[in-house]
Amino acid sequence: MHMDERLVPGDLNRRISAGLAKLALVLRHQAWSRGRPSGLTPTQGQVLALLDGQARGGLSMKRIAAELAVSQPTVSDAVAALERKGLVSRERSDADARVVRVSLTRKGARAAARQVEWPDAVGRTLHALDATEQESLLRILVKMIHALQVDGQIPVARMCPTCNYFRPNVHASADKPHHCAFVDAPLADADLRLDCADHEMLTPPERRRLWSLFVGEKPLAGGFPASSAMKGNEP
Ligand code: SF4
Known part of the structure; x- marks a missing residue:
């Protein structure tokens, strides 16, 4: 390849994309490796990690699907498998009986902690x-x-x-x-x-x-959001 071709600015996007694709490959492999000892698929592991640290009452199936950017049937399959393993429980919401909420069991909380704490290949490289x-x-x-x-x-x-x-x-x-x-x-x-x-x-x-x-652009209008729930002193 000629030197001038290697320095074409548009090529930078492709090289960055290629670098990110390599990282994504490591993350996918890591997700499989994490779940393998406990027989979890990557999606099941993601559901556990998402539920970890959530307030009592867990999350609705719809919210889990939105957070993980996957379809509700995919979440439904993953949650059913986790329930069979005794890692999550499902119950109807008190506020709306049509909504099913998913939360970790005690065993699930231990499994979720292992998901979150598992040595992180990408995280280790950040020391570089x-x-x-x-x-x-x-x-x-x-x-x-x-x-x-x-x-x-x-x-x-x-x-x-x-x-x-x-x-x-x-x-x-x-x-x-x-x-x-x-x-x-x-x-x-x-x-x-x-x-x-x-x-x-x-x-x-x-x-x-x-x-x-x-990002330092001129604000479109007004200052900070004015919410009645605002806490603390304005700086
Ligand atoms: S501004 Fe404060 S409360 Fe809001 S996301 Fe950041 S750290 Fe959390």
Whole structure:
């Protein structure tokens, strides 16, 4: 290949995609390896990991399907298999009898903890990155997840830039420019959460406005989302 061909800018996207595909291959292989000792498929393992740490009462089948970006029949099969193994239980919601909620049994909670704690091949490679590179990577991941959400490829994640408590770029400090109004503390890019239990989802227009503030664009209108549920002091 001629040197000029290797430096064509459009080729960068293809090389990045190829790199991400390699990582995806490792993740898929890891998902199989994780579940194999306990006889779990990757989807069953994902369901357990998702239910781990959820509030009492578990999640509805619909919500699990949305979170994992798979069909409800796929979730239904995985949950039925997990129930046969004694790892989850299903019960009708008190609020709406049409809704079936899934939660971990005690045995399932132990299995879920193993899923979450299993040595992470990709995670180990992050030691090859210095702190600045790790921080940049996290911000890049947030942007990629956001793009996938906007494209409708994945459900909206419980991450800082979609949260009612997030105040992006409000501090002069370059180290910790953001603020979490839930814990009333400054946040660095490295502190951004991708799946926060305290997250409170904004409406789509509010998310668009907050995203503009996060990436440094001029906000579309107004300031921060005004929610009656807002906690903590404004920075
Ligand atoms: S509550 Fe969680 S998601 Fe929301 S801003 Fe604070 S750390 Fe981020």
